[in-house]
Amino acid sequence: MTRGARDELAEKIAGEVALSDEPGATLRKWRTDFDVAQTQLADRLDVSPSVVSDYESGRRDNPGIGVVRRLVGALLDIDEERGGDHIRQHARVLSAGFESDVVHDLREYPANVGVERVFDAIDATELHRGGQDTVAGHTVIDSIAAITRLSSDEFFQLYGQSTNRALVFTNVTRGESPLVALRVVSPTPNAVVLHGLDDEAVWDRAADLANIDDFSLAVTDADLETMLDGLRGLP
Template sequence: MRKWREMFKVSQVEVSRNMSVSPSVISDYEKGRRTPGSFFIKRFVESLLSIDENRGWTIVKKLAKSMHIHLDSIEDMCEFEEPISVSELIELVRGKLLTTSDFGKIIYGYTVLDSIKTILSLTGNEFYQIMGMTSERALIFTRVSAGRSPMVAVRTSPLKPAAVVLHGPRKVDELAIRLAELEKIPLILSMHRTVRDVIRSLRIICERT
């Protein structure tokens, strides 16, 4: 625990405040006076990530870069403690289901990607790494013009998201819809006015879970 706390450049006081425990509790765990359970470790890791998020993801970005993963294209991401249905996702993003079915998919989290940065800056392997992080999650592409490029990228990836949400276009390319049908991935068009509105709505369920 101490190794990870120091790696994230977080003091005992900072992490204890974030976890709503006393600094002595953190000290006891780090010195081996107590043995942390899985729930405490989960809260500890979430606290480190929360603190790093408030600092602009400085450490996470360094770690990702060391693994050759570029996070500039990722605008937001979250893993739910409890899964949600596609219909709940549609409601959150003020969406319209473009495929004939939601294919019974369950959503365990989401990743919001800037489609332009994704296409311009990521190699195929880097995109596949992100796809691996989004299995059983909703992949949300922002600043989309027609939706064809994101769905072609999803189609060629060996790992698939549970759902794809597009934000930006007034009308989605028919090929994008056909590819989603072939892959049995629910394709959703978000009607939120801005990207910030999309993320804010998703954060509601993220914070609730």
Template sequence: MMEVDTLLAKKIAGEITVSDNPGKNLRKWREIFGIKQYRLAEFMGISTSVVSDYESGRRKSPGIEFIKRYIQALIELDEAKGGPVVKKFSKDINIDAILDIREFLEDVPATKIKEVVKGVIVVNKNIENMHLGGYTVIDSIKAITELSESDFIKLYGLSTNRALIFTKVHMGRSPMIAIKVTKPKPTMVVMHGLKPDEVDKLGIKIAKLENITLMVSTLEREQDLIKNLRSINS
């Protein structure tokens, strides 16, 4: 599991170091790992108040050495419990079809997703009270041609309450059929690479039957889509 540990540590460190709110990101990951503040501090050999001050932002941004120690402590404490979180992340860490995957610091209004992807809603337009816990950006061609049913489930990260965002979409039928025949289901699907009036009728029907909000991103470039999504709640 050492390779997975290293990849996961790099993922967490990268997210924290580029964040506008590193303390909040530290706390988010500690809570994802399900580790109490006092237990983490004890393992790191520091006082609980030091951890609290960094997480709350009362101390200036933590240095890279503190971040490394913090992350390593999370992983080692998790492995002492059998590694449930590390194993969860190991499921998606080597899937080529996943272009980007994030869990938000706190749930984000679906209207914010719509804004940053310049979305046009095709199905289930009432999203005013909808909040999402994360997103996964997926290369639709690789997903359809390479992923098994069990692999497809790995697209959901830590929660199904998320947006699955498919790129390189031509009609939208294949991603929706894949969602139809697998469980669980996402709260929202965003398609990139086609126009709103080009979405396949069967794809629309499936979204309605499964009560999934279906949206089309009107951004031209895939890299802009990912860049805009990464700006959310960071």
């Protein structure tokens, strides 16, 4: 694990927490993204789990830079001891860039957002509910451009900072191509939205694939700019 990748990620997390209107919620988002339990983080910091809970819930005053540094360092230490998978994933995409005709929008949320709230924001109809109820960001992708122009590594970079997100595919006819493409990508996102069609036009196997790979699936026929405005209004 290179110190550069770790240091760059640490700066990103700390900066996001510092600039957030809800720093506790942002801390919780990153902890859950790293699959670290409150008790495990508390043990590493040598504090009680209630201290971590109080910071995340906002019951304690906003954490100062020293506290944030310790929290971020503990998360990264735990990940490195597990093999550093999350740090490597973030390192792959921190500098990733895409042409605007491939990716219309890619952003991370300051806190986890419920899948249902995301679907409501873009007037989407849910076809299948997966096992995860929240996402921490979204990527809006032109499905044809992504499938025809991106390599498998570049396709994975569409996840942004985490697979805990919603992938929204535009330029969709039935949804077959992007859903089949997702079958060879591991892990899959928490939610997928097919844009530009209604539930009657979607591929009849779409919900079956969503069930197999355990992600939430929805469709929306809102116009592109309206959908983007809805997503950018989250959380």
